[in-house]
Amino acid sequence: MSCCVCRLPLLPDRAESTSPLPEHFAPPGVLTKEQTRYFERGTLWGDHIHGFWVDTRYFSSNMTANRDPKNNPVGLMMFLWEQEERDKTFITMHHTCFRLLCVVIDAEGENKESLRKLVALEMVLGPPGGGIDCGRWPGVNYEESGEEVDTRTLWKLGLALGSNIFDWRGLARLGYDWVVHRPDVFPRFYTAVSPERVKHLAAGTDLRGTDVLTRMPSDVLRAIASHLVLEPAALAQLSGTCRFLRFLAVDEWQLLARDCVLALRWAIPCAAELQQNAKMLEGTANKDAQGDWMLYLSHVHRTKSMRVRRWVWALCGEVKRVADEHFKRTRIMEKGTMRWQEAEKMTAVKWVEHLWISGLQGTTLQDLRKMARQNGVKTAFA
Ligand SMILES: [Zn+2]
Structure with a gap:
């Protein structure tokens, strides 16, 4: 028996089948x-x-x-x-x-x-x-x-x-x-940015580069990033440009990353999954959660389970x-x-x-x- 969507088989139920092939x-x-x-x-x-x-x-x-x-x-x-x-x-x-x-x-x-x-x-x-x-x-x-x-x-x-x-x-x-x-195994969602992730972006040091982009005011950079909510790869690229943009990404752009994840639609559990597997899905992302969305956005593009889900x-x-x-x-x-x-x-x-x-x-x-x-x-x- 096979699935009408993914074309992979359904396996016989080991506990119930009396004489499976x-x-x-x-x-x-x-x-x-x-x-x-x-x-x-x-x-x-x-x-x-x-x-x-x-x-x-x-x-x-x-x-x-x-x-x-x-x-x-x-x-x-x-x-x-x-x-x-x-x-x-x-x-x-x-x-x-x-x-x-x-x-x-x-x-x-x-x-x-x-x-x-x-x-x-x-x-x-x-x-x-x-x-x-x-x-x-x-x-x-x-x-x-x-x-x-x-x-x-x-x-x-x-x-x-x-x-x-x-x-x-x-x-x-x-x-x-x-x-x-x-495809129902989600990356872990962290409710706070880990200190490890920001320690090399220590506050107080001048993280900005000398190029035109990174000398721009933070609100201008945020406005640029907000146009990339439907382009996760471009957002990741922008946020990886230099230490200053990496700092902004883990600090001020977390809600943009959340919008980016939600726009994908497949990247968090759907309502039926949450209802039926609430226990199993503890610790996964939901649309109202606050935390390290930037990291989650990166992980949903890296795990094999999320590749299958996509x-x-x-x-x-x-x-x-x-x-x-x-x-x-x-x-x-x-x-x-x-x-x-x-x-x-x-x-x-x-x-x-x-x-x-x-x-x-x-x-x-x-x-x-x-x-x-x-x-x-x-x-x-x-
Ligand atoms: Zn299937």
């Missing part, structure tokens, strides 16, 4: 324990999924299921990932890939409006492909986005449905070994680009059009189904049946 695991030494755990987790979503989006576990072969059947009125929900005609698959993504896509398309949060955006996205993009294109959305230029990672030659068609095999060792051969790093962000942007073209052509986002009405009906029913399956707002199966009848939409339960 050995070739569906990564060979020893390729992934750490934490990376293995990351690749075991995913979200399955779409109009064929009961409740629209579920936390999923993969059993190898073509079988996947909801992760928490005990707290579900339907219990265990099994899904066949690749469809029998071998021309389509259900939409599956790693957790971070899904969360970043939701940020990019402005569908963050478990609410009806977010669900509507995902419904529209699925309606225009259609299901991901099957066969050797398992999990691949048509029209999305995966290989030309971000760092242009091309994993197509690493996938081999499996003998049975949903059984394609990924060559994990081939990643290193192609120079892509960095993509196995978890690449996934670019891929999400590419998915959005394709969806936006379809939105324009189909007019599905324009109130009153036929496609808009179809999306509205589907959203109304799937939202009630989601509430029922998630045990929210006292929603019952009768509510779902009534909603499905009113909208003329069939679900597995009504």
